[in-house]
Amino acid sequence: MSFDNIKGAAAAVNAVTNSLSLTALPNPEMDISLISNFQSEEEVTGKSVEKDEPEASLSLDNPTLETMTENLKEGGKKRIPNPGSSNSVLEILTVLGTSIKSETYRSSREVRNILDAGILNNRHIAVSIVSTKITLFSKAAIGAIRRLVHYYPSASLDAEHIELSSPYTLIAHCLKDLESFCAEVHETDATKAPNSTTVEDDVPSTPTCNKDTVEHLGILIDFVKEHVFKHKIEEEEKRHAQSLCTFRMLWLLFKPGDTVYVESGGRQVAYVVQSVQVDDSIMAPDRRRYDPYTITVWNLAFDGTFVRRANLKVYISHFEGERSITSLKVFPSTFLDQKDNCETRRKLEASGEKWYGLLRGAQMYYNGHIMSPSKGTLVGRVYIDSSSYYSQHGNGPDVGEVDDIGEGLAKCPCEQCHGRRPHPPVQFPWGKYDFLDPDVTESLVDEESPHGARHRYLICEGFVYGFVLKSKKWEKLDIECLLPPQPNLKAMESLVMPEDRKVMIKALVEKFSRVNHGKGSSKSWGADFIQNKGEECIAEFTGRALLSLTCGDIGTDEVVIEQRLSEWFRLAEKWGAVMLLDEADVFLERRQISDLKRNSLVSDFEVTMRAKKYILSQHALNEMEWNGREIRNIFQTAVALAEYRFSRKTDKTEFDGPVLDQQDFEQVCNMTQEFKQYLTNIRGNDEEERAGAHNDRFDDRVSGQ
Template sequence: MRRVAQMSSENSSSSNEDISSKLRNGSADTVTFDNLHHLFQSGDMVYKTQSPHQICQVWLTGLVDNVVFQIDAYYLGCDGLILIPIWERFNIPRYQGERRIVDIVLNPTVYFADIRGTLRDAIQSGKWYVILSTTMTHVGMRASTMGDQGSSSKETLIVDISVYREEHKGEILFHTFPADQFPSAPAEVQLDSLTDEHYAMCSKDIRAYNLQSHEWSRLHVDDLVKITSDPNPVGFENIALPDDHMKMIKALLRTNKGRELKCLLHGSPGVGKTFTTECAADFIQKPLYSISGHDLTRNAEKLEQQLMQHIRRAAKWDCVLVFEDADYLLERRDKGILFMTASEGIEFDSAFKSKIHVSLYYPPLDQKRTLGIWRMNLDKIDRSNDLFSKYFDIMEFGKAHWEDNPRLRYNGRQIRDAFTIAVGLAKSSPTPEGSFLLDDGHFRQVADILEKFDDHIFAEEETHSDSDSEAIPSVYAEDEDTRSDDSQLYSDLGPVPGIDGEDEDVQSDNSSLNSDFRPDLVDASNISKNFEVSEHQRRERTGGRRGEEEAIREAEREIADLRARRASYYRRPD
């Protein structure tokens, strides 16, 4: 009897050793709750299976009240100076029977199908994370954000943990081990002693400042790519600018060498002012930091503080700073390059003029410059892989439209919008070969919609004028820009030229000519009564009738968007 009991004990011990061995070497598929202590042990490298995914190291494990298996693990975050252990606790409630290991919140790395590839990718991401956390970096988006904000792949950002910490004092960046609970918690790691294991355990979460939305966002490091200089930028030679403007700006930029430079660009909407600033930033390979009235508070007491914050950021990040319709800010920047845009027809006092180094006037587009913008857009289309164009037919249409429609001549942004809509029409109807052909007929459809919309707007304006003799002056006045009430916000700051509201230059420039098309899909013939098309970018859909019907429904859901934009485009003729 004693021998039988001994054999039974030996068999049980052998069975436990066999289970432990399988769980430890990654050959097991399932595990019971009571055997979790074999699967997770201190020092193990584990992978967090829930988003955001993260490689961690197990610090402590234990059973709580015999109903919860508790794992205290950590990974590494960087505050710009050192790597700090970030504590995270995982609780696995008691369960009955077997559970698949891949379904548990943490997986030991030995269970990776491609453990070498996974660790290699984690190490590479960790090195990128450390670079981003310790240096100011100008980056772009590879994919969507993982946290607070959604971002477009065209957006540019600045990663600078020191500025983020300064602007968010008191915020807890990392949840570290409580000293009273973990007196012997993992130690901080110096940046000069990092190993591949440290890199693999680095956080995937980084803060970055969006230069378009002017907001800080939580992003995944693998979604960020460093912005490098473009070997073939869309520079000054590719935009419709007077030759003397181009020569002067390029000369000033070459000789500036970090000194103060303030430039005022003023003129009609949509003639290239803001696009000039983008080309200038590309020319000297610096980020563009643009501020408009929409980015500023309406609280007069907080306005100066907010402005100074923008200026400090731009100076620290060595950006080309652009103020749109904000001439009252001249005295607040004492170094670096500053561009400002202003509308046509405003008057400048002598004190204002004395602070400007160079002032360039942008006249309305003539036929030559207009056709140059048409040609540039067509050249971009011809460089695409899936879209072909009847180049000469479209150029003839552009020429005829300018000659036959003196009231409705397009500015630079309107030409861009016309191309966006026309390309959308072309992509809703593929050829039998599966490609897409853009022709002048698409632009005729667009012109028909916009002309009807203008007639509708003009009729409404006439009705409004007849019913109210004291109405606000029309935004269609050809020789006078209507000013927004927003200018009152800045009355305490001294003489200020009028500030455009609905007629913002930054909203009426050629800036988007420097980006790839993301066409809207619009069946113009079926929404002509609305006279409106959304400006929002939408994903390309498959061709044929189904694509057209989806495009129509999408456009009709957003028909209100164009009313505000189109109303700012056109001016009533004399």
């Protein structure tokens, strides 16, 4: 059979199936299946094709279209035996809906009577096309598709046979690549034996094809182009050139692996297409309404430890006529990029870069609406720490469950996969988009990415979790509303106190807040040096977050105080924050024999404070008889003054160093004495006298002996 004759036979088949679909059925009761088996002429005749014959040819295994009937039982169908021969290139299954009433217990005699009366040519039976499916058997064609299509999760490309359902989106999305592949036949393949391309072949870096591959792909391509797509793809692409689309061909916009924009909260967010679920009867000419499209996309999200890929499903309901592409809920990014000269793309890339940097934690200024269920507007300082939020509120979000690496694969225990996913094959294009540790991978720029160097920034999610320093609550925050904080470095100058005391405070602040270069965090410390405004000034001077706590934040139950206080200290240490314990005198009051609960409370508080070493002991400041502890504190403070003075020196050389002199000791001693006198004035007696009055200790000086 010549190629032209076979094309004519295929056209006849198409005409028959089209003639069967003139009557639309809203609820078909019985399906019949038409099976067409396509083979190359060489496989049918067992003879080689003459050189002057076309290289590709096909024939119908059964031109009369063998029909089978199958009953619908509660929505299920009986499986039809595969009639294809072992030499089949592909097989096409066309399912037609009929008006024959469905019966669960129809006898074989009744079925025979129905068949004898005829179905396709019976004017009393209405018939319509329900769906079609192609099963590809050719190993040569399957091997070529695997080489060309690197990402198409909805198709099982690793199976022995490839099944494609109408409207054959894989073929349409890759049609140009398949045609170009067939056109570039390399001379080096001429010496290869037929069917040399097999399922087990290794994947070469540059795809090549041979005679069998060209022939078998040609059969597939010619069928879908001439009998399925016809001119529909060309017509839809013309609409795309005008940024228009139709619902029936909407699937053509969403090729897996392409970047799309999804409308979310009045703005565009970038994602990557994973799959598009299409109504199987979308190409049927007699349908008037279709099921909604389900478009599965993914982007980069944070699970509390790693940046991973996260799924989202977007639905597009049926619409009539044409519609602007950029008015859809989801659309390819190229249409808006061309329209606004990539302004949206650059904005999202910058937003993603900010988002990724903030995963390490930082103090920021927020001005805008919060994204938490409580809504509302927030203006003020926040500390961004999504990992701490997830650790305090249970496990992180459900990310990393993008099932697109392959079917039936076990999770891999290697360091790259962490036992949480199958190991990606060599051809998998998204291996660098998973298990990204912000503390290890400093930048997401990838100059070798075929999607653009900053593509990973482009598809980052647009929110983080932050701790509002004023309300002491966690909130979900919009990344676009976060701004760098502007600390008031001159706030210390507004304090009403002697200048030398300001210098000492600055020296102590600088001494205790030096950065630990190992992890980028700061040495833990906190102090309430000055009443009222002092703590804000210290925070502003250091550019650090101010964590101001009261009894309500810590609690008054000795069972939970240590737990809460330890958690606050952990956050303060991680953030390098200035921590103010307001009303701390409640926890430091003198123990009383009659109040064991208070004694336990004070004891728990003091034990936690000493264990953590987060503040300077106020007891050391109260006892000024120049004991060993006081001498040590005075000496350390004097050293801090010397180092601070040296850090402000402008004419120092590499051989210079801090010099501790008499003025440093005098300044510290003077302030210590002033503090002692201040306590004596407001309490009427000094430390020893108060201790003697409470019978806490016996001194000769106190007793007057």
